[in-house]
Amino acid sequence: MIFPEWTTGNIILYGFLALLALGVAPLELNGKAMMAYSKFRQARGIPARLGMFILYFAPILALYISARDYLPHASLIQWVVFLSVLIHFAKRVLESLFLHRYSGPIGLFTTALIAVFYSFASFLIGYLNRNPIETPDVWFYLGGVLFITGIAGNFIHHKILADLRKNSLDYFIPKNGLFKYVACPHYLFEIFTWTGIFLFSRHLGAALTLSFIVMYLSARSVRTLQWYKEKFADFPPNVKALIPFVL
Numbered sequence: 328m329i330f331p332e333w334t335t336g337n338i339i340l341y342g343f344l345a346l347l348a349l350g351v352a353p354l355e356l357n358g359k360a361m362m363a364y365s366k367f368r369q370a371r372g373i374p375a376r377l378g379m380f381i382l383y384f385a386p387i388l389a390l391y392i393s394a395r396d397y398l399p400h401a402s403l404i405q406w407v408v409f410l411s412v413l414i415h416f417a418k419r420v421l422e423s424l425f426l427h428r429y430s431g432p433i434g435l436f437t438t439a440l441i442a443v444f445y446s447f448a449s450f451l452i453g454y455l456n457r458n459p460i461e462t463p464d465v466w467f468y469l470g471g472v473l474f475i476t477g478i479a480g481n482f483i484h485h486k487i488l489a490d491l492r493k494n495s496l497d498y499f500i501p502k503n504g505l506f507k508y509v510a511c512p513h514y515l516f517e518i519f520t521w522t523g524i525f526l527f528s529r530h531l532g533a534a535l536t537l538s539f540i541v542m543y544l545s546a547r548s549v550r551t552l553q554w555y556k557e558k559f560a561d562f563p564p565n566v567k568a569l570i571p572f573v574l
Contacts, residue, residue, distance in 0.1 A: 474523025
């Protein structure tokens, strides 16, 4: 793990990130931090495709701004870190534009809040990438496996969800892939992706970003499972929220 210099500013910054990571799951589970998109969207807002494009494209700009100074002479490890974040958000932009089918708006506040968080996380990881790990190790290569698995698995399960809504914008019970076992396998694979990014970077800032995403998506998946059970009387009772047979 690469730790920052413990200046007053860094203590405040990393302390705030730690509090966010610790607090987001209880808030989400109690409905205090529910983001107004997808199944939990509001009646009013901006077009969902536009909102999703904004909140996933903004981090790409933030990443470039944070890394433009060192990219011309970046090392292989620096390029891996940079490209992993870029690929993740570029994939989400493309999915938002060409894959997902939306049935309602996304809240403007939700769009702004998620865009700010993702942009900050992207900028932070890109900025910290000025000081990469020295050489690839076994954790770095494990990160590669998790990142590729996460990107592929996330796309596959997004495609399954999109295919369910080809002829209707209603919601249906997804049953293919890992949906047979969990309500949100796409969240599980997104966690894999961010774990890979952390193992590439190895900075405390990347670890706290990963911690926030794990806590948020875990809580969100529990709420999503509750939503499915309330909406569909025939929802399979043995399906978990995020991790097959566990959570």
